[in-house]
Amino acid sequence: MSAVESQMTSNDAWSLVGSLLWDTPNQVSYHILDVLGYGTYGCIYLAKTVSNAPDFSPEYKAIKCLSKRGLSPAQLLIQRQEIDIHLSLSSAKKGQHPNIVDMSSVIESKDSLFLVMEYCSGGDLYDTITSQHAAASDSGMGFAAASPKIPGGRQLNVHSDNSVLDAMKQIITALIHAHQHQVFHRDLKPENILVAGDGSLKLADFGLATKDRLSSDFGCGSSFYMAPEQQPPTSPSSTRRPYLPAKSDVWSLGIIFLNLRFGRNPWKMSRASADTTFAAYVQDPKVLEGMFPELSTSARHFLHRVLCVDPQERADCYEALELLNRIDSIVCKEETSMEDCGEDVATSNFFASGHYHDDDKSSSPLVSSSTSSSFCCGLSSKSSMADIGSMSLNGGSHDARSTISSDDDDDDDDDDEPESIFQMEDDYGASAKSWSDMADEDEMDFSEPIEFDLSQQQQQKLASFDVMAQRGFPKLVSVTHS
Numbered sequence: 001m002s003a004v005e006s007q008m009t010s011n012d013a014w015s016l017v018g019s020l021l022w023d024t025p026n027q028v029s030y031h032i033l034d035v036l037g038y039g040t041y042g043c044i045y046l047a048k049t050v051s052n053a054p055d056f057s058p059e060y061k062a063i064k065c066l067s068k069r070g071l072s073p074a075q076l077l078i079q080r081q082e083i084d085i086h087l088s089l090s091s092a093k094k095g096q097h098p099n100i101v102d103m104s105s106v107i108e109s110k111d112s113l114f115l116v117m118e119y120c121s122g123g124d125l126y127d128t129i130t131s132q133h134a135a136a137s138d139s140g141m142g143f144a145a146a147s148p149k150i151p152g153g154r155q156l157n158v159h160s161d162n163s164v165l166d167a168m169k170q171i172i173t174a175l176i177h178a179h180q181h182q183v184f185h186r187d188l189k190p191e192n193i194l195v196a197g198d199g200s201l202k203l204a205d206f207g208l209a210t211k212d213r214l215s216s217d218f219g220c221g222s223s224f225y226m227a228p229e230q231q232p233p234t235s236p237s238s239t240r241r242p243y244l245p246a247k248s249d250v251w252s253l254g255i256i257f258l259n260l261r262f263g264r265n266p267w268k269m270s271r272a273s274a275d276t277t278f279a280a281y282v283q284d285p286k287v288l289e290g291m292f293p294e295l296s297t298s299a300r301h302f303l304h305r306v307l308c309v310d311p312q313e314r315a316d317c318y319e320a321l322e323l324l325n326r327i328d329s330i331v332c333k334e335e336t337s338m339e340d341c342g343e344d345v346a347t348s349n350f351f352a353s354g355h356y357h358d359d360d361k362s363s364s365p366l367v368s369s370s371t372s373s374s375f376c377c378g379l380s381s382k383s384s385m386a387d388i389g390s391m392s393l394n395g396g397s398h399d400a401r402s403t404i405s406s407d408d409d410d411d412d413d414d415d416d417e418p419e420s421i422f423q424m425e426d427d428y429g430a431s432a433k434s435w436s437d438m439a440d441e442d443e444m445d446f447s448e449p450i451e452f453d454l455s456q457q458q459q460q461k462l463a464s465f466d467v468m469a470q471r472g473f474p475k476l477v478s479v480t481h482s
Helices: 011-016 071-086 127-138 161-180 245-262 276-285 287-289 297-306 317-325 345-351 375-379 385-389 408-416 435-440 457-461 467-471
Strands: 019-022 027-040 042-050 061-068 104-108 113-120 191-197 200-205 480-482
Touching: 011 027, 019 104, 027 061, 042 408, 071 104, 071 113, 127 191, 127 245, 161 200, 161 245, 161 317, 245 297, 276 287, 287 297, 297 317
Parallel strands: none
Antiparallel strands: 019 027, 019 480, 027 042, 042 061, 061 113, 104 113, 191 200
16 A cells, blocks of 8 residues: 555545546546445545447456545655556556556546556455465365466466466566566565456555665565565664665565465564574574475575575575576475475474474464464454464574574684675674563564655655656546436
């Protein structure tokens, strides 16, 4: 959604159902049929096109309504920036992409902006992931064998390696298209990927997207999918170098990959001071193999490249696609031993020996129909898949950092290397607290969305252009009740 909060209520949303929305320049109107969803940012309607033109074929559309009431000029320009970015990826001249939600027109009234987009009847990817993994858990299926593609269309099956790989290819190719047009999403997550009627996936919601190759907007996005360098500062006085949004998008691909196939995140937040599981991963990335021992060698290599903690060394989206194409299977076949899969036995034994405890799974909706109150809170915001089944390294008196062996000689050799844009000391200080300690002290709240504030300089920059006027969109719209 847009980063700007409006005051739209549920009553406002339903008041337009049954109305006709006129798009005069395109000589078409939209009959608003139903409310698909609403929140603090606006509302999305299901509408059907209406026209008196001969040989006209009606279409269903999704219309996103953004309220302008009570917003400052700078906030209004943020709304328009989202529109401009999305339209740049929907232009026929620049090439529309089959895996990006198409925006066909924008209509402006005195109080609202109406964004006319293609309708994706399959809902969002988050619902598909949670429903299929929950069904598998309830039935005791576990991991299902890969199923062949359905002729004439796609049917996403999160228990099929072939289906998950196909889904990831769609997401990555959409991201490559956006990056080629210098659009960086910054909020990639299953909730912002829609499922079309033919089963194909569509990248959506460019409310936090940017065209800046370097960004200082820390904390924008969803913390569960956010790259380490994108996380908000630990204190207002701390200084951070700008991050590369293109590389932070790639990080999110790795988390989505694990969401799809296994139905859970590897950690709750990619900050070592806030999450001991991630702290262990920072010390030794092979910890990931202990969390997901079923992973094949090629799948692990893909994950280690896209989930590289240092963004300078992390793969870009082109390399991510190349590595994905090399994956024959995500999960090792049953007849293949763990050693043949390249599994690190010591790391796997570390997780199996009880140094992490699996209590979170007992309250997981993917394992049991009874859910904890903490998960219910997360599910309502659709941003806490990490709560569903994330690993915990807080068992007993175990110190995650002390179990991972390191080569002191190699560490000494790194002292002479040039300074990276990625600042380790801000996120991985030696005095960092564990996630459980911070949770006990009420220092963390995963239920609250992370937003960002524009600096005065950025507001002035936004105020220097008027996207809607440049594109010639109508300033007035007629809305009549049928």
